[in-house]
Amino acid sequence: MKAIKKVVLAYSGGLDTSVIAKWLEDTYECEVVTFTADLGQGEEVEPARVKAQALGIKEIYIEDLREEFVRDFVFPMFRANTVYESEYLLGTSIARPLISKRLIEIANETGADAISHGATGKGNDQVRFELGAYALKPGVQVIAPWREWDLNSREKLLNYCDQHGIEVERKKGKSPYSMDANLLHISYEGGILENPWTEAEDDMWRWTVSPEQAPDKATYLDLTYEKGDIVAINGETMTPATVLEYLNKVGGENGVGRLDIVENRYVGMKSRGCYETPGGSIMLKAHRAIESITLDREVAHLKDELMPRYAKLIYNGYWWSPEREMLQKMIDESQQHVNGIVRVKLYKGNIIVVGRQSDDTLFDEAVATFEEDAGAYNQGDAEGFIKLNALRLRIAADKGRNL
Incomplete structure (x- = not known):
């Protein structure tokens, strides 16, 4: 492992990432840059600046990315009607590629040679952050403290804070979730x-x-x-x-x-x-x-067939992959x-x-009506359509292969 001089940390200001900031400095003897994104989480992000300053951080990035998040990530995903495993709308998954993108951009701006995050070794986020980072900067070093340290409980993290003079809120009645x-x-x-x-x-x-x-x-x-x-x-x-x-x-x-x-x-x-x-x-x-x-019917059906694959790509962290980008081009074309x-x-x-x-509707009342359609649709045409589609079934039945 090459020596790390500067690392960009995805920083929330909470217990885990505050410990990580100090742990990175001590373990890797490197400078830490913090990045905090406002993605509309409903909490103030400015307090993260004060907490980072208290840790001695010199370069602090706090950015409002709400418009970019919805415009460039959420909206494109919803053009595909994306749902993972028939239910999950991928709210966490779709935020990770944007965070990875900014981590890499800030690393380039500041001359950092590594990035770091607070995702655990059990979850999906570590995969999403790192796949995105490697796709955007193949040679970047990624430091995932939860895969390296032994501070694997809240009690150990709090003890670390006490030992290193890190001020963190010890909220009573903290959410159990x-x-x-x-x-x-x-x-x-x-x-x-x-x-x-x-x-x-x-x-x-x-x-x-x-x-x-x-x-x-x-x-x-x-x-x-x-x-x-x-x-x-x-x-x-x-x-x-x-x-x-x-x-x-x-x-x-x-x-x-x-x-x-x-x-x-x-x-x-x-x-x-x-x-x-x-x-x-x-x-x-x-x-x-x-x-x-x-x-069009076949366009809609094709989108529905491809959607589970597209959803899995996002869930698994492959937003920046060539196959997702290829699918996106097709999806966006379908939306014209x-x-x-x-x-x-x-x-x-x-x-x-x-x-x-819609002015672009394909719904034709003259054809779809149950009333007199003035010759817009010849119902007699359906007979040949049905017989042609039944041909293979009739042949199979004649050969004794009926179900």
């Missing part, structure tokens, strides 16, 4: 959730009311799409980040977006997690609705005519599509 939040979602793991039979406590949820406590009156939203992305809500033009912020607020108020799943981690284990993704849940439902009238308005009704945890319209 491991949580991750950004503009797309908030996740909960650990604590009682480690037993997949145990129901999550209702006071765990932070963004959404329970469906039972949601308003008795439905909320209607008109979502305007351009090339597969929402650009306005109820006629008001919004930026990508403000779109998601607004949908999170309204969705949460109506009990939308709670999820409790057991997922298959890339490293091999099963993990139970709970997620709140109110805005993303609305986006997924509405996007499929606008595509239903603007996409995905324009129009979708009306949804939110009611007690439900998202109900009640209307869709």
Whole structure:
């Protein structure tokens, strides 16, 4: 292992990364640069500056990346209607490539020869951070303290702080859950959730009311799409980040977006997690609705066939891979005519599509009507269509190979 002179640390200001900052200095005798990203996690990020300064850090990066996050990562993912294992909307997964990108950019700007993160050796995030980093800077050194040190408990981390004069908050009544939040979602793991039979406590949820406590009156939203992305809500033009912020607020108020799943981690284990993704849940439902009238049938079906592969690439950390970029080009091309308005009704945890319209619609009322169609569709043509498609079945039956 070559000597490390400077390392860029993905820094939250919490217990783990504060210990890591000091541990890196002591273990590698190197300078530490901290990077803290505001991805819409709902907490102030500026306190991280004060904490980093208290650790003696000279170069401190704190950046608001909310617009870039939604515009360049969340929106492209939702153009594909991306869901992992039929349920998970990838809220944590999609944030990691952006963090990796900025870690590498800052390493280049500051002349650092290494990056570091606080992901454990049991989870997916270590893979996502590092695959992204190696794709963007093949020769970068990655330091993952949780795979090297023996500070594998909260008690040991706190003892380390005491021994090295690191000031950290010792909150009473600290949440028993491991949580991750950004503009797309908030996740909960650990604590009682480690037993997949145990129901999550209702006071765990932070963004959404329970469906039972949601308003008795439905909320209607008109979502305007351009090339597969929402650009306005109820006629008001919004930026990508403000779109998601607004949908999170309204969705949460109506009990939308709670999820409790057991997922298959890339490293091999099963993990139970709970997620709140109110805005993303609305986006997924509405996007499929606008595509239903603007996409050709075979294009829509092909997208649905490819989506699980695309979702797995993102979940496993391959955002910067050539195969994901190839799929993205195809997905983006499919969205050229995905324009129009979708009306949804939110009611007690439900998202109900009640209307869709587009100047690019492929829905032809003259053909689809159950009333007189004035010759737009010759129903007699269906006979030959059916017989041709039944030919192989009839031949098999004649040969005695019927089921």
